[in-house]
Amino acid sequence: MFEAAELGKKIGKQEYDREEPELHTRLLKAQRRLAETNIPVIVIVSGVEGAGKGEVVNCLNKWLDTRGIETSAFWEESDEEAERPAYWRFWRRLPGRGTIGIMFGSWYTRPIIDFVYGRIDNPEYERQLHRINEFEHMLTQDDGLIVKFWFHLSRKDQQKRLELDKKEGRPSPILKKFSKRYTEFEHASEHALRLTDQGECPWHLVEAENRHYRDLTVGRILLESLESRLAGIETPAQAPAVESHELEQDRENTILDHVELDRTITDKNYHRTLKKHQRELYGATWKAKKKQRSVIAVFEGWDAAGKGGAIRRLTAAMDARLYKVISVAAPTDEEKAHHYLWRFWRHLPRAGYVTIYDRSWYGRVLVERVEGFAAPSEWQRAYQEINDFEEQLHEHGIILVKFWLQIDADEQLRRFQEREKTPWKEYKITDEDWRNREKWDDYRDAVNDMVAHTSTEYAPWNLIPANDKKLARVEVVKTVSRRIRNALSDD
C-alpha cells in the first residue's frame, strides 16, 4: 500500500507559487458555498511521525476562512475526557453543518498506538477499527463529508527528518520513540487503512517528503471533495463544472513509472534460471498439496504484456491434477445476475490446489472504472470489498500472489504491430485493444490507485517488468515458488 507513496514526487517552489493562488481562491469560494448547506466537513490529518502534519494544518488554516473552520488537536487526554467514554472527546469537537473541522490526530491515533505497543491484541484492534467504520458511516449518513489524509514518509526519509530536527536543535521525543518502531507502525497503519477504506470516505495516501507537493496535493484533494459534494446538491445551473485538479506529477509519476523496464535477461541465463525455479515450484506445489494449503495466482497487466506466456511457464511446472486456469472474460448471464465478486468466489480452489486467474476481480477497479461500466461509487467501494475478500482468503490459509505485468507504450505498439503481421497471432489483436491503448493514462492512474489501496502485507502486488518477456516469466515463476515456500516454512 505505502509503496505507492514512495515515488519521490516533488514540486519546486516556482510551480508551487504559480499554482497556489488559484487553489487558495477556489477553496475560499467552496467554503463560502459550503456555509449555506447542511454539510459538516471533517478533515482528518494523520500519518507517520515527521511527515509534517502540523504544517499541513497550518497551511489549511492559512487557506481557509477561519470563521468557518475549527482545528482540534487530539493530543493528551484531559481528565475531563478520561472520565468519559473514549469517543466523547471526538463528539464534542465535531463540526456543525456548513463548517469544517480539522482533526489533527483523530479516532485512529489511539488504536494504532495501542496495537503497536501491544496494549490490545488483534481481534480487539479490529473491533475498534470496525467501530470507527460505524462511526464514520453514521456521520456520512447524516450528510457529513469526511476527507481522510494519511501522510507517508519512507523509513529513510523519516530518519532524515529526525537528523535534521536534531541538527536544528529541536529534536522531537515522540518522533524518536516512534521511529524505532517504524515497521510495526507501518503494519498497524496498513491494517487500519485497509479496514477503514470505505467507498463513502476513502483514504487519500499522500507522499509527504516534499513539502510543496504535500501541501498542494492536500489542497487539491480537499477542493475536489468539496466541489464534487457541492455539485451534487446544487442544481446543474448553479454548479460550476468540477475540473479535475490532478497534478501533472501524479499523472507522470505513478508507481508503474518506477518499474525497471530496462532490465533484461540473456537467453542462456533464461533457460537455466527458469528451469531451476520451475523445479522448485513443482516441489513446492506438491508440498502445499500435502499441507492442504491452496494457492491463488492473479494476473493483471497491459494488453500484450505477456500474461498468457507467463501463465504457461507456471503451469508447465505443475502437475496437471493440481492446477486450474480461470480465464476471466465477459460475465455469463448467471454471473451478471449476482454480485461482481460472486464469479470469483465460485472458482475458489479446494484445499491444496492451485487456481490461476487470468484477469480477475481487479477488473472492477481497472477496465470497469476506466470504461465507465462501474459507477464511481461502485468502484470506489470495491477497494474495501476486495480487501475484505482477500483477507478471508488469507485467514483461511490460502497463499495469494498478485501480478501486474508492466510494459511501456512503445513496446505495446511494437507487439500489436507484430501480431497484425503474424498470421497465427492475428486473432490476438482486436479493435478493442487499440481503443484501450488510447486510454493509457487513465489505466495508469487506475493501476496506481489499485496498488495504493490493495497492496497488503499478506497479498502485495508484484509489479513485473515485462518489456523483456523472458525476464518476466522467470520473475513470475520465481515469485510464486518463493511465496509458497515461505508460507509453508512459516507453519
Next chain:
Amino acid sequence: MFEAAELGKKIGKQEYDREEPELHTRLLKAQRRLAETNIPVIVIVSGVEGAGKGEVVNCLNKWLDTRGIETSAFWEESDEEAERPAYWRFWRRLPGRGTIGIMFGSWYTRPIIDFVYGRIDNPEYERQLHRINEFEHMLTQDDGLIVKFWFHLSRKDQQKRLELDKKEGRPSPILKKFSKRYTEFEHASEHALRLTDQGECPWHLVEAENRHYRDLTVGRILLESLESRLAGIETPAQAPAVESHELEQDRENTILDHVELDRTITDKNYHRTLKKHQRELYGATWKAKKKQRSVIAVFEGWDAAGKGGAIRRLTAAMDARLYKVISVAAPTDEEKAHHYLWRFWRHLPRAGYVTIYDRSWYGRVLVERVEGFAAPSEWQRAYQEINDFEEQLHEHGIILVKFWLQIDADEQLRRFQEREKTPWKEYKITDEDWRNREKWDDYRDAVNDMVAHTSTEYAPWNLIPANDKKLARVEVVKTVSRRIRNALSDD
C-alpha cells in the same frame, strides 16, 4: 429485547384461514413483479431451537412460486465447504437478481454457537458480527433486499416443545442439547441481533409459540418488504399502494399491554418503602462516586405519566452536588447543526456523577418517528446507532437505567382534565398534549419496537406501571438503587 416476543400472541385457525388466501395471492403477485427487477432477495430464517424454523420454510415454499425461489439449509459443512473460506458456502447459494433465496440457518449460526460453546472469545465474536454487517451492507449496496427473521420462544415454551416432541416419539437431539444452554444462547443472540440490526436490513423478531401467528406474521412482513421495495423502483403510476398489513394482534397486544397497571400501593406502605429505598439510594450514589462509576437514568413515558414527580423523588434522595437533570426539549440551533446524538453526548457526566435525562435520545424513535420529523430510514437506523452509543457507555462502566412510565388512555384523560381544572397545573397541559393523545396507537407501536430493538442485557427497559403515581415513584427509586448496588457489587 426478547421480552417483546413473549407476549402470548395467538391467532386461531379460523382467522388464519380467513387471512391466508389473500396473503398468498399477493405474495405471488409481488414475486412475479420481482422477477422483472434487478433485486436479489435473501430471506434469513433463524432463531431459537424448537421455534419451528423448518415449518416456516415449508410455509414460504408453499406460498411462493417454486420457480423463483431456492431454499438453502446450512446444516453440516461438506468437506468441499470446509476446505474453503467460511463464506464460500454462503456465496455459492446467494440468489440471483429477481429471485428469492431462503436461508435456513445462515452466517449467524456458526458465530453464535461458537461463542456459546466458548470456542471464540468476545472480541473475536464481535469481529465476526462486524464482518456480517459488512457482508450484508455489500449485498444491500448491490441492490439486494435482505429480510431477517428471528423466531423466539421463551424458555418455558421451549421446554414444552421439548416434552411434546418426546411424547410424540421424535425427540430432537440438538434441541435437547441447546435447551440446556438457553440463557447463554439468549445472551449471545441478543448481542448478535443488537450489533447487526442495520437500518437497511433490520431484524424482525417474531414470537413463535403460536404457529398461525408465526406464519401469518412472516408472510406479512415479507410481503411488506417486497411491496415497499418494489414500489420504490416503480413509477408511482405503476405501483400499487402499499397497504399496511399489520395484524390486529400486533396493535392490541404490544409489550405495554402487559404492564400490570392495576397494581397499587397503600399510603402507609408508600411512605415507608419510599423512605427505605431513598436511604439506600443515597448511600449507593456516594459509593458510586467513590468508585468513579457514573450513573445515567433515562425517563420516557406518556404525557402526564408522572416523569417529573418520579424524578423529584429520585433527586430528593441524592446529594445535590452529585446529580444533574437534563430536560430535553426542542433542540437549540447549535444542536440542530449536529448529529441528533450530539446533544446527548455533550451532557455525559464525569466519573462518579449522576445524570438524569427527562426524555432522551429515544425521541428519535418515538416522537420523531410518529410525527414524521425523522424519515423512516433515519429512525430505522437509529436503533443500531443508539445501541452502539449505549454500548460505549456500558463499556466505560457507566450504569444506565432506562424507564418507560406506563399509564392507560383513561388515566391520561383523567389527568389532563384535572390539570385543566387546577390553576397551578394549567401550564402543564397544551394543545400538543391533546394532539399526541390522538396518536396513541402509533406511539404504542413505536414503544413496542423501541423495546424490541433496544432493551439489552446491560441496559434493559424498565416498564413501570404508573396509573398509581406513588407506586411508580417507589419502583423508580428502588430500581435505580438496586441497579447501582448490583453494579458496584460486581466489581
